[in-house]
Amino acid sequence: MIARLSLLLGLLATLSLEVLSKPIVVRDSPITLPVAKRVNATGIANVLKVDQARAKSLRTKGQRKNKGDLTPEKLASGASTGIPSTSYATEYVVNVTVGEPPVAYSLLVDTGSSNTWFGAKKLATQPPPSSVDTNQSLAIEYGSGVMLGEEWIDDLTMGSLTIKNQSLGVSLIAVGFDTVDGILGLGPMVLTYDTLFPNTTSYIPTVTDNAYYQGLIPEHKVGISFVPTTSMDGVNNGEITFGGIDESKMTGKLTTVPITSTYPSSLYVGINQTITYGSQNLPILDNVAGITDTGTTLLLIATDAFEAYQAATGAEVDPDIGLLRLTNEQFKNLESLFFHIGEDTFEFTANAQIWPRALNAAIGGTDDFVYLIVGDIGTPTGYGMDFIDGMSFLERFYSVYDTGNNEFAIATTQHTYAQIG
Numbered sequence: 001m002i003a004r005l006s007l008l009l010g011l012l013a014t015l016s017l018e019v020l021s022k023p024i025v026v027r028d029s030p031i032t033l034p035v036a037k038r039v040n041a042t043g044i045a046n047v048l049k050v051d052q053a054r055a056k057s058l059r060t061k062g063q064r065k066n067k068g069d070l071t072p073e074k075l076a077s078g079a080s081t082g083i084p085s086t087s088y089a090t091e092y093v094v095n096v097t098v099g100e101p102p103v104a105y106s107l108l109v110d111t112g113s114s115n116t117w118f119g120a121k122k123l124a125t126q127p128p129p130s131s132v133d134t135n136q137s138l139a140i141e142y143g144s145g146v147m148l149g150e151e152w153i154d155d156l157t158m159g160s161l162t163i164k165n166q167s168l169g170v171s172l173i174a175v176g177f178d179t180v181d182g183i184l185g186l187g188p189m190v191l192t193y194d195t196l197f198p199n200t201t202s203y204i205p206t207v208t209d210n211a212y213y214q215g216l217i218p219e220h221k222v223g224i225s226f227v228p229t230t231s232m233d234g235v236n237n238g239e240i241t242f243g244g245i246d247e248s249k250m251t252g253k254l255t256t257v258p259i260t261s262t263y264p265s266s267l268y269v270g271i272n273q274t275i276t277y278g279s280q281n282l283p284i285l286d287n288v289a290g291i292t293d294t295g296t297t298l299l300l301i302a303t304d305a306f307e308a309y310q311a312a313t314g315a316e317v318d319p320d321i322g323l324l325r326l327t328n329e330q331f332k333n334l335e336s337l338f339f340h341i342g343e344d345t346f347e348f349t350a351n352a353q354i355w356p357r358a359l360n361a362a363i364g365g366t367d368d369f370v371y372l373i374v375g376d377i378g379t380p381t382g383y384g385m386d387f388i389d390g391m392s393f394l395e396r397f398y399s400v401y402d403t404g405n406n407e408f409a410i411a412t413t414q415h416t417y418a419q420i421g
Ligand SMILES: *[C@@H]1O[C@H](CO)[C@@H](O)[C@H](O)[C@H]1NC(C)=O
Pocket: 034, 035, 036, 093, 094, 095, 236
């Protein structure tokens, strides 16, 4: 870990020197792009399993075995993921184009990983003609999917933002990405360590890093507005802002906290938080480290916290779906969760804690029950990643990953107290 950190610091030093030695023409306004939410879990009923597999993979990053273990055969069979090939149940996607002539891709917005790559749906036989080969292969494991490909360099365009010479993966094999063309990795650069071969110790600047270093955006941060929906597919209901925040989406002030120093959450957009339940402030989680992650659907908490939540709510585990469920009668008594982040408290209402009832069928549920989006992360507290505030949480707030200041920020929105179907 120490060696890894010093490598990263060395790299950051080089990058900033390079930046400082060039005159920078900084654009003074951030760039905002629409993102669309899609829900596609029909007949699978595995939202929880997918999230738990991802959580395990995120937690054990850095303890991975040699890349040589990721053979095409193993990847294709899904053996290394432990679960069969499956799609993300819900995902936020953004449109990008790569190269010249430009080819359009729809990429999953992921703050829990940092490599950007494409070619999952139409496996790339050829990279775009404008691309430059780095002679590096790329292998990434996501828990709910894996990809193996090559690393090329080309221009990446998102709306009015064109990032020059972005290092990009072109997939040769991709398992678990049936509905997207690839990933837009918005997490910390440290997560790209050990994804290339033979340069296993290289880091790859993310799209946010390059946009900032190239002076295309004024600040080294990304603002995220996700919005709850009861629609199954393709609603352009969210946005990402590169280089700033969109205050029009916020109804309260921003609360800013440092990225946690607790490993392994420190590798991600990790924070410390306390969770309590209801007007009696029942303790659920007490000042532990975990992460915020746009690539996780649910809100996952450590097993003991999950048990405390289950006891407090009286919910039972649905034997088929694995999610907690309440009867409609019990649901009337469900109280808010309170997230204590920094000096502030954020209310997560009863309505926010449920899977949108209009989408019960999409996860294999019925109208007799109300399903809860709070799931068990699979390990007790003490693992340094004791929660994942996934998209079900993020949809109720505005969130900011501030790379430049190594901070996370959060604010209430008009959706914080909204009643969704
Ligand atoms: C992406 O492009 C498709 C096809 O042009 C369009 O229908 C969709 O609305 C776009 N989505 C977003 C999030 O911009």
